[in-house]
Amino acid sequence: xxxxxxxKRQDKLIRAYHAIDCPSPLVFIGQGPLMKDAxxxxxxxxxxxxxHFMGFRKNPYPYIKAARLLVLCSDFEGLGVVLLESICxxxxxxxxxxxxxxxxxxxxxxxxxxxxxxxFIQLLKKAIETPERFEIPLDDKFTTQIAIEKxxxxxxx
Numbered sequence: 730x731x732x733x734x735x736x737k738r739q740d741k742l743i744r745a746y747h748a749i750d751c752p753s754p755l756v757f758i759g760q761g762p763l764m765k766d767a768x769x770x771x772x773x774x775x776x777x778x779x780x781h782f783m784g785f786r787k788n789p790y791p792y793i794k795a796a797r798l799l800v801l802c803s804d805f806e807g808l809g810v811v812l813l814e815s816i817c818x819x820x821x822x823x824x825x826x827x828x829x830x831x832x833x834x835x836x837x838x839x840x841x842x843x844x845x846x847x848x849f850i851q852l853l854k855k856a857i858e859t860p861e862r863f864e865i866p867l868d869d870k871f872t873t874q875i876a877i878e879k880x881x882x883x884x885x886x
Contacts, residue, residue, distance in 0.1 A: 730799070730809050733761030738825075740770055740800045745802075745850045747774045751857055753797050755780045758789050779783050781837040787841040796865065798856050801844070804843060813871055821863035823856050825849070839863055 731737050746755045757767070764782065773778045782859060786792065791807055793799060799815040801824040809830035815820040816834070824831040826840040826881070841852040856863045 730758045730793060731803075733757075733764040733767055733803075735763065737761075737763075738804055739763065739767045739772045741846065741849065742800055742838050743770050743774065743776075743780070745766060745846065745853050746780070746851050747776055747866055749854050749857065751779075751853075753857065756783060756792065756796070757781070758783045758786050758792055760785050790814065791817060793820055796856050798823065798860055800853065800856075801831065802834050802849065803827050805866065809834055813867070816865060816867050818863055821856060821860040821867070823863055833867070836865055839865065853878075 733739055740763075743755070753775075768782060771777050778812045783792070786862050793811075793815055796815075799811070799822045801809060801812060801822075803809075803825055805828050807829060809824070812822055812824060812831060812834045820834065823839050824835055825843040826832050832840060833872065841850040
């Protein structure tokens with residue numbers, strides 16, 4: 730789920746998906762300038778029948794909730810809100826350990842080295858085989874109550 734741009738690295742996900750010969754379909758939600766390149770790569774790898782480009786969806790939550798796994802493979806992130814959304818929806822989640830975000834949200838077992846395709850492929854295989862191992866609870870620091878307390882603390886300083 731996200732914009733097709735250089736930072737999001739959908740190409741890396743497509744290559745890893747192809748490498749593991751996954752029985753489940755790969756579904757992308759979003760649009761952007763690199764969507765055409767992603768579709769070309771899918772065609773080149775011969776996996777067109779297994780990869781679905783859904784385009785923009787106003788409400789992606791039903792898709793995230795129904796997913797067997799949510800994968801973020803960005804080179805960098807801000808907060809990585811899609812990771813929090815996935816956790817809240819109890820969807821197993823893995824991510825690149827890119828700067829600014831994922832390692833503050835996910836457990837080390839849910840992370841792969843950003844620039845290591847082999848590490849990504851191995852974690853993706855594990856997550857597909859045992860998705861329940863990659864479902865984690867939301868850390869308290871991301872709950873509404875804690876956020877309110879932090880904002881109030883800033884106001885009162």
